[in-house]
Amino acid sequence: MIKLRNPAICRSRWFTPLICLGLGVVVFAVSALGGQLGGGLISLAVLVGFGLIMLLLGSRSETIRGLTVARDERFAQLDLRATALSGLVMLLAALVFWLVEVAHGHNGHPYDWLLAIGGLAYLVSFVFFRWRG
Amino acid sequence: MKNLVRALRTQRDMAQGQLADAMGVSRQTINSIETGRYTPSLPLAMALARYFGVTVEEMFDDQAS
Numbered sequence: 001m002i003k004l005r006n007p008a009i010c011r012s013r014w015f016t017p018l019i020c021l022g023l024g025v026v027v028f029a030v031s032a033l034g035g036q037l038g039g040g041l042i043s044l045a046v047l048v049g050f051g052l053i054m055l056l057l058g059s060r061s062e063t064i065r066g067l068t069v070a071r072d073e074r075f076a077q078l079d080l081r082a083t084a085l086s087g088l089v090m091l092l093a094a095l096v097f098w099l100v101e102v103a104h105g106h107n108g109h110p111y112d113w114l115l116a117i118g119g120l121a122y123l124v125s126f127v128f129f130r131w132r133g
Numbered sequence: 134m135k136n137l138v139r140a141l142r143t144q145r146d147m148a149q150g151q152l153a154d155a156m157g158v159s160r161q162t163i164n165s166i167e168t169g170r171y172t173p174s175l176p177l178a179m180a181l182a183r184y185f186g187v188t189v190e191e192m193f194d195d196q197a198s
């Protein structure tokens with residue numbers, strides 16, 4: 001049997017639910033610190049629910065498994081494309097919001113920082129990956 | 134890219150899932166390769182060719198439209 005799958009990206013089926021739980025607890029703690037207990041509880045419930053749905057559907061759907069636990073080369077490529085597109089959409093949204101803020105006479109915070117970080121991250125990663133070949 | 138994966142698989146009476154397990158990829162990936170929607174990486178193309186006992190050039194046709 002030929003095994004091409006990288007074991008590093010064959011995660012436990014509990015990986016995604018535990019990440020969701022961890023993120024939910026962090027959001028809950030931060031919300032509680034900010035005095036928004038209700039909002040924090042809702043966020044925790046949404047994230048835990050999402051993690052459980054991924055866990056339950058993972059045994060039925062190859063797409064969900066590819067998204068969460070068993071990522072072969074095609075799913076890795078899909079992930080890369082989806083990540084790139086999401087980043088582009090985020091940057092375009094930040095650009096539009098920045099333009100709107102500036103047009104309203106504001107200084108464009110915090111969208112100017114988001115755009116600067118996004119642009120810099122792109123340039124640094126481009127140079128890095130070019131250097132790595 | 135046109136290829137012989139489906140022809141060679143069915144010749145051996147194999148299901149897509151069986152070939153997927155043998156290659157360590159998902160069934161959807163095998164299906165996408167067979168329908169020409171996904172061009173596999175060089176390691177996977179070589180593994181497929183080796184599995185069916187043909188060359189990569191015989192299995193994949195980059196000239197066909």
